[in-house]
Amino acid sequence: MPIIEVNEVRKAYGGRLAVDGVSFHVDEGEIFGILGPNGAGKTTTVECVEGLRVPDAGTVRVAGLDPVTDREQVTRLLGAQLQESGLQPKLTVREALELYSSFYPEPADRWALAERLGLDAHLDRRFGKLSGGQKQRLFIALALIGNPKVVVLDELTTGLDPRARRDTWRLIEEVRENGVTVLLVTHFMEEAQRLCDRVAVIDKGRVVALDTPAGLIDRSTGSTVISFTPSQPLPDTGELSRLPGAVSVSADGPDGRITVHGDDDTADAVISLLAAHGITARQLRVLETSLDDAFLDLTEQDT
């Protein structure tokens, strides 16, 4: 059942469209990713979901409620991640947890939350003195303190080192295991691939693709890359381009290394073709394209 419904939302800033007819829904219990290049309209979209911005057109519903007109009820259902500037640097972790839990009628057990997020050893440390990873854990704690059904996380792991990023991913998975729906804005393909059930790719204010991470990879052109150095030149390289699923063939380097973009069937067909000519494929590599490649395929590059 959808807990978030975004339907044909438009938002312009001073006549310039930032969000141009975005629609998607998020099912209860999902981790739903919003992925896109800088300035694509991701933050504006989630701010409309949070009720922080009023769409110029279209509708947003969170558990059937309008985030603008039913703001108070939506605030109770939806936990939003604070931005760094949202907390006083002198506030201690303990004070921040106490302050934010006072905003809600039925807050979560803040000390249990602190323990779960590994903040219990830092309760008396000031926000300004926390490491990047500790700050992010505190933001997650504060987003969860009102016992929300949905949590919105925007660029949560930007600026974290790889270990802190992985720790944060585990926390997000735990949040979902506890029944909370997660709407995640991210720049990181690896993050989307690892965490998200489905991803909406937004480019220039529009949803250009919406699928599972695996589905996005599958639909990118030439999702399998086969490269090899033939033991002897092929009689006709044109044969490779005519193989099933082949999208492109290129030969480069002094040793005549050949790269074929295609699909799984292409990989099998390349091997059979070479065998038929008695040619061996030296240093054969068969690689799946990544979500990175799919993303570049889906989003237009400004030149």
Ligand SMILES: Nc1ncnc2c1ncn2[C@@H]1O[C@H](COP(=O)(O)OP(=O)(O)OP(=O)(O)O)[C@@H](O)[C@H]1O
């Ligand atoms: N308050 C604002 N006033 C004017 N223009 C804005 C405002 N906020 C965003 N924009 C513009 O709207 C467009 C979409 O911005 P938005 O922040 O939603 O994109 P984004 O995908 O989240 O980008 P990023 O990944 O860089 O954070 C951009 O061109 C941005 O410059």
